[in-house]
Amino acid sequence: MKNKSQNKTNDSRRDFLKSSALLGAGAIAGGGILSSCSTEPESNGEKVKLLTATGELVEVDPSQIKKIRKEKLSELAERGREGLVGHHWTMVIDLSKCKNARKCMAACQGAHELLPYQHHINVLQMQDSRSTSPYYMPKPCYHCDNPPCTKVCPVNATFKRKDGIVLIDNERCIGCRFCVAACPYSARIFQWFEPDYTEEERNRIYDVELNVPQKRGTISKCLFSADRLRKGQLPYCVSACPNGVYWFGDKLEDAVTNGTTKETRKFSELIKENAGYTYFEDLGTKPQVYYLPPKNRTFDYEPVKKFLDEDEYPADRS
Amino acid sequence: MSATSTSKSKSGHKTLEQIREDLIRPLYHNTFWNQVWIRFLILIIVLGALAYGHQLIKGLGLTAMRDYSAWGMYISNFVFWVAVSLIGSLISAILKLLNQNWSNPLSRISELIALGAITMAGASIVIDMGRPDRVLNIPMHGRIQSPIVWDFFVVNTYLVISVILLYLPLIPDIAILRDRMTDVPKWQQKIYKALALGWQGTQEQWRLLKKSIKIMIILILPVAFSIHTVTSWLFAVTLRTGWHSTIFGPYFVAGAFVAGSAAVIIAMYVFQKRQKLQDYITDYHFDKMNKLLVITLLVYLYFNINEYLVPGYTWERLDGQHLQELFLGHEAPLFWLTQIFGMVLPILLLLLKPMRKPLPSLVISIFVLFGAWIKRFIIVIPTQFHPQFPIQNVPEHFTHYIPTYTEIAVSMATLAMALLIITLLVRIFPVVPIWEEAHDRGIYKIFKAEKK
Numbered sequence: 001m002k003n004k005s006q007n008k009t010n011d012s013r014r015d016f017l018k019s020s021a022l023l024g025a026g027a028i029a030g031g032g033i034l035s036s037c038s039t040e041p042e043s044n045g046e047k048v049k050l051l052t053a054t055g056e057l058v059e060v061d062p063s064q065i066k067k068i069r070k071e072k073l074s075e076l077a078e079r080g081r082e083g084l085v086g087h088h089w090t091m092v093i094d095l096s097k098c099k100n101a102r103k104c105m106a107a108c109q110g111a112h113e114l115l116p117y118q119h120h121i122n123v124l125q126m127q128d129s130r131s132t133s134p135y136y137m138p139k140p141c142y143h144c145d146n147p148p149c150t151k152v153c154p155v156n157a158t159f160k161r162k163d164g165i166v167l168i169d170n171e172r173c174i175g176c177r178f179c180v181a182a183c184p185y186s187a188r189i190f191q192w193f194e195p196d197y198t199e200e201e202r203n204r205i206y207d208v209e210l211n212v213p214q215k216r217g218t219i220s221k222c223l224f225s226a227d228r229l230r231k232g233q234l235p236y237c238v239s240a241c242p243n244g245v246y247w248f249g250d251k252l253e254d255a256v257t258n259g260t261t262k263e264t265r266k267f268s269e270l271i272k273e274n275a276g277y278t279y280f281e282d283l284g285t286k287p288q289v290y291y292l293p294p295k296n297r298t299f300d301y302e303p304v305k306k307f308l309d310e311d312e313y314p315a316d317r318s
Numbered sequence: 319m320s321a322t323s324t325s326k327s328k329s330g331h332k333t334l335e336q337i338r339e340d341l342i343r344p345l346y347h348n349t350f351w352n353q354v355w356i357r358f359l360i361l362i363i364v365l366g367a368l369a370y371g372h373q374l375i376k377g378l379g380l381t382a383m384r385d386y387s388a389w390g391m392y393i394s395n396f397v398f399w400v401a402v403s404l405i406g407s408l409i410s411a412i413l414k415l416l417n418q419n420w421s422n423p424l425s426r427i428s429e430l431i432a433l434g435a436i437t438m439a440g441a442s443i444v445i446d447m448g449r450p451d452r453v454l455n456i457p458m459h460g461r462i463q464s465p466i467v468w469d470f471f472v473v474n475t476y477l478v479i480s481v482i483l484l485y486l487p488l489i490p491d492i493a494i495l496r497d498r499m500t501d502v503p504k505w506q507q508k509i510y511k512a513l514a515l516g517w518q519g520t521q522e523q524w525r526l527l528k529k530s531i532k533i534m535i536i537l538i539l540p541v542a543f544s545i546h547t548v549t550s551w552l553f554a555v556t557l558r559t560g561w562h563s564t565i566f567g568p569y570f571v572a573g574a575f576v577a578g579s580a581a582v583i584i585a586m587y588v589f590q591k592r593q594k595l596q597d598y599i600t601d602y603h604f605d606k607m608n609k610l611l612v613i614t615l616l617v618y619l620y621f622n623i624n625e626y627l628v629p630g631y632t633w634e635r636l637d638g639q640h641l642q643e644l645f646l647g648h649e650a651p652l653f654w655l656t657q658i659f660g661m662v663l664p665i666l667l668l669l670l671k672p673m674r675k676p677l678p679s680l681v682i683s684i685f686v687l688f689g690a691w692i693k694r695f696i697i698v699i700p701t702q703f704h705p706q707f708p709i710q711n712v713p714e715h716f717t718h719y720i721p722t723y724t725e726i727a728v729s730m731a732t733l734a735m736a737l738l739i740i741t742l743l744v745r746i747f748p749v750v751p752i753w754e755e756a757h758d759r760g761i762y763k764i765f766k767a768e769k770k
Contacts, residue, residue, distance in 0.1 A: 124707060157455075172452075174449050174456065177388040181558065
C-alpha cells in the first residue's frame with residue numbers, strides 16, 4: 001500500500017517535470033537553446049512566453065497554464081511525423097572541398113548524444129580506382145525519396161515526412177533492425193547498450209526531430225537536423241563545417257545555402273555546372289543528398305586510420 | 319500400391335492387444351536416464367534464461383552483433399527453426415495426400431518436431447528484438463507492407479495449425495489411454511479424460527475426425543510454404559548482395575525439407591532405441607526416409623548451384639567480394655564444411671543401400687542437420703559485411719562476427735526447450751499412432767462402439 005502511493009507521487013512528479021519541460025521548450029522555441037529544458041514556472045507575476053499553434057509568440061500568466069497530461073505530449077511526435085509541409089529538403093556535398101576536418105561529425109555526435117563510433121554522418125576515405133586520387137566523403141542519411149528502410153518497418157517507427165525527411169521514432173521502435181538490413185548505405189545505427197545518461201537526462205521529453213534522449217534497443221539515424229530546420233537554421237553538420245563542403249536547402253525553392261560562406265545558389269545550377277550526382281542511382285532509391293565530384297583540389301590528401309583504437313571509445317564489450 | 323507398401327513396412331503379425339501393449343509400455347517407463355535427460359535440459363534452459371535476463375538488463379550489446387552485423391546467430395536460429403518446422407507439413411500433409419502410407423508411423427514424430435521447432439522460431443524472434451517489451455506494437459501499429467508483419471501472422475497461424483494437426487490424430491489414441499491407463503496418477507488421467515473429448519469411436523466420430531484431418535492437411539500446405547517463403551523474403555527484399563535473390567523462396571523451402579527430414583531420421587533412431595519400437599519403426603522406414611532425404615538434398619543442390627554459380631559467373635562488384643569471402647576467404651571453412659559434409663557427401667553416401675540402415679543414417683543426418691544450421695549462419699551473416707560503402711571509423715571488431723557466450727547460451731536454451739517440449743509430450747502420448755498402426759494392419763475394431 002505504501003509502495004503504491006509512493007509510486008503515484010513519483011509518477012505525478014515525473015509528469016509535472018515533463019509538462020514543465022514542454023512549457024520550457026515552447027518558451028524558448030523563438031530563439032533559445034534546447035538545453036535549458038527544465039525551467040519551472042513560478043507564479044510571482046512573471047509572464048511566460050508561449051508559441052501558439054499559428055506561430056505567434058504570446059505572454060501569459062503562469063497560473064493560466066493547465067498541466068498537460070502525458071498523452072498530450074504526443075503532439076511533439078505528431079508534428080515531428082507531419083514535417084515542415086511545403087518544403088523538400090536537400091543537401092549538396094562538395095567533395096572537392098572536404099579536408100577531413102570532421103567538425104561535422106563532432107557537431108552531429110554532440111547534438112544527438114552519440115558515442116565516438118556512432119555516426120549519423122561519417123566521413124569516409126574513398127578511392128574510385130587505382131589511377132584516381134583518393135578523397136574524403138561525408139556520408140549522412142540520403143533521405144531517399146524511395147526509402148527501402150521505411151518500407152520494411154513493421155510498426156511505422158521509421159517514416160518519411162512530407163518534407164522528405166526520413167525520421168525514426170524511438171518510442172515506437174521495437175528494435176528488429178530490419179531497416180538496418182534494408183538500408184544499402186549503412187546510414188542507420190542501433191543502440192546496443194543503455195546510453196550513459198543520468199536519471200534526469202533519461203527522463204527528458206523525447207523529441208522525435210532530435211532523437212534525444214537516445215534509447216537502448218532502438219534505432220538512431222541522421223535527421224537532417226529537423227529540429228534546427230523548424231527553427232529556420234541550417235543542420236548541425238552544415239553549420240559546423242569550416243571548409244564550405246555543405247550546401248543545404250529546399251528543392252522546391254531551388255535554392256541551397258552554403259553552411260560556411262552563407263552564399264545561396266540555385267540548386268539546379270549548382271548541380272548542372274559541377275556535374276552533381278547521387279550514389280547508386282541504379283538501386284532506384286532516389287537519394288536527396290547530392291555530391292559534387294572531387295576535382296581541382298588544392299590541398300594534400302592525408303590518409304588517416306580507418307578504425308578507432310580501443311582507447312577512443314568506451315568499452316563496448318563486457 | 320499402397321497395400322504392398324503397407325505390408326512391406328509391417329514386420330510380423332500383431333494383434334490389437336500387442337500393438338496397444340507395445341506402444342503404451344514406454345509411457346510407464348520413467349527410467350533413471352530419462353530423469354537425468356530432463357534435468358539436463360532444464361539446467362541448459364535455466365542457464366539460457368539467466369543469459370537472456372542479463373541481455374534484457376544490459377541490452378543486445380551483450381551479443382556480438384554490431385551496426386555492420388545487425389542480424390546474427392538469433393536470426394539464423396530463427397530461420398533454422400522455421401526450416402525444421404516444415405517437416406510436419408511434408409510428412410503429415412504432402413506424403414498423406416500422395417497416399418504414401420509408409421510414413422504413417424512417422425507422422426506424430428514429425429508433428430512433434432514441428433511443434434517444438436515453430437515454438438522456438440517464435441521465441442528466437444522475440445529474443446532478437448531490441449525492445450521485446452514492445453512486441454504488441456506489431457499487432458497494434460502493424461504495417462501491412464512489412465514482411466515482418468507477414469511473418470508474425472504466418473508463424474502464429476502455423477503454430478496454431480501445427481497444434482491442431484498434432485492433436486486431431488491424437489484423439490482416438492488419448493481415448494485408448496483414458497480407457498487403459500487407469501493406474502497412472504490422477505492428474506494424468508484427468509488430462510486424458512479432458513483431451514479425449516468423450517471419444518467413443520462411433521462411426522460419426524470417425525467420419526468427423528477423418529474429415530477434419532483432411533481439411534487440416536490441406537490447410538497447412540499454403541501456410542507452411544508461406545511461412546518459409548516469407549522468412550526468406552526478410553532477406554530477399556533488401557538491396558543487399560547475397561540476399562537480394564529471386565530464388566530465395568524455393569531455395570529456403572527446399573533447404574527446409576532437408577533439415578526437417580534429417581531431424582526426423584535422428585528422432586526415429588532415438589525413439590526406436592529408447593522405446594524399443596523395432597517392430598514399428600523398421601529398417602524399411604529408415605530406407606524410405608533416407609531416400610526422401612536424398613531427393614530433398616538433390617533439389618537443394620540444384621538451388622545451390624543456381625544461387626552460387628550465376629553470380630559467380632558474372633562476378634559483379636559486390637557479388638565478387640561476397641563470393642570471394644565465401645569461396646576462398648574468411649568464411650570459406652564454414653561454407654565448404656556445410657556444402658560438402660551437409661549436402662554433397664550425404665547425397666553420395668545415401669545412394670548406397672548399407673548407408674540407409676539406422677546407425678549410418680543417424681550419423682549422416684546429424685551432419686546434414688548441423689550443416690543446415692551452419693548454412694543459415696552463412697546466409698545471414700557474411701552478406702552484411704559487404705555493404706555498398708566501406709566500413710570505417712568504428713572499432714575494428716565491427717568488421718567480423720563471432721557469437722558471444724550470451725548468444726550461445728540463449729541459443730542452446732532454445733534447442734533444449736524444443737527437445738524438452740518433445741520429451742515431455744512423448745512421456746504422456748504414444749510416439750507412434752496406435753489407431754493408425756492398427757488400421758494399417760487391417761484391424762478396424764479398436765473401440766467397443768465400433769462395429770465389425
